[in-house]
Amino acid sequence: MSAFDALLPKIGVNITQFSLIHALMAGFYDGVFPAPQVLAKGDFGLGCGHALNGELVFVDGQIFRCTSDGSVSPADESELIPFAEVVNFDPSIRVPIGAAEGAPAAFDGGPDGSPVTRDQFESLVGGIMPSPNMFYAIRVDGVFDRMRVREPIRQHHPFRPLVEVMQTQNESELGRTSGSLVGFWAPQIYQGVSVAGFHLHYLDDDRAVGGHSLEYSIESATLSMQAISSLTLRLPHTDEFATADFTQADADLAIRRVESSRS
Ligand SMILES: [Zn+2]
Numbered sequence: 001m002s003a004f005d006a007l008l009p010k011i012g013v014n015i016t017q018f019s020l021i022h023a024l025m026a027g028f029y030d031g032v033f034p035a036p037q038v039l040a041k042g043d044f045g046l047g048c049g050h051a052l053n054g055e056l057v058f059v060d061g062q063i064f065r066c067t068s069d070g071s072v073s074p075a076d077e078s079e080l081i082p083f084a085e086v087v088n089f090d091p092s093i094r095v096p097i098g099a100a101e102g103a104p105a106a107f108d109g110g111p112d113g114s115p116v117t118r119d120q121f122e123s124l125v126g127g128i129m130p131s132p133n134m135f136y137a138i139r140v141d142g143v144f145d146r147m148r149v150r151e152p153i154r155q156h157h158p159f160r161p162l163v164e165v166m167q168t169q170n171e172s173e174l175g176r177t178s179g180s181l182v183g184f185w186a187p188q189i190y191q192g193v194s195v196a197g198f199h200l201h202y203l204d205d206d207r208a209v210g211g212h213s214l215e216y217s218i219e220s221a222t223l224s225m226q227a228i229s230s231l232t233l234r235l236p237h238t239d240e241f242a243t244a245d246f247t248q249a250d251a252d253l254a255i256r257r258v259e260s261s262r263s
Contacts, residue, residue, distance in 0.1 A: 009229035016041035027159035031080025042086025052152040066210040068170035091224035099220040115145035115217035135228040142221020149211030179204035
């Protein structure tokens with residue numbers, strides 16, 4: 001028995017994903033799914049705004065939009081969402097990290113009290129996953145020594161592919177900040193459907209800054225995690241999607257560049 005056996009998935013815990021990363025890569029940025037429909041499937045997760053107007057963070061049943069001007073605003077009920085992944089978050093483990101009281105030795109950062117780097121964090125989380133072949137919802141609440149985020153710039157028709165669009169994304173270094181990382185681990189074989197590996201968005205406690213996290217280090221925080229063994233995929237019900245040609249999609253490298261890159 002390990003302390004992390006609680007992380008084994010429970011039957012019925014479902015992640016609902018709206019649209020595909022492949023579709024985003026191909027420029028399907030028009031919002032299709034009404035916000036209330038997405039929230040009905042989960043109170044926690046991430047996504048992007050209509051026409052790439054910002055990164056979305058779903059936290060405690062509310063949707064926040066982090067836009068390229070560096071601001072954050074609540075998304076209202078009329079929002080149409082092109083892409084989102086949500087779950088009803090009910091974590092089965094909570095682990096202190098970094099300088100947080102009670103952090104297990106493996107989770108307490110460097111010997112000199114230095115923060116837990118993104119690489120260290122990802123390998124620690126990988127180490128407690130009972131299986132890399134499940135999805136996990138991941139939330140980290142606390143103080144971050146540094147946080148680098150990006151937000152896409154709102155697009156207008158005709159939409160260009162995501163790889164091109166992201167060459168002009170807004171990136172900002174937030175410095176020391178207190179808030180939450182919100183997102184998922186997805187197994188490698190879902191690259192293209194979802195984002196393989198870790199995909200985390202950030203929102204600060206004041207709901208004033210945030211975005212897709214590129215780089216960070218954790219000073220003192222609590223990690224909460226939930227294992228998920230069921231995936232519902234909702235495809236866009238539009239003519240544009242129905243007639244799109246995804247056979248040329250060779251997106252692995254492009255997705256890594258757009259969703260997993262550090263700069
Ligand atoms: Zn993202």
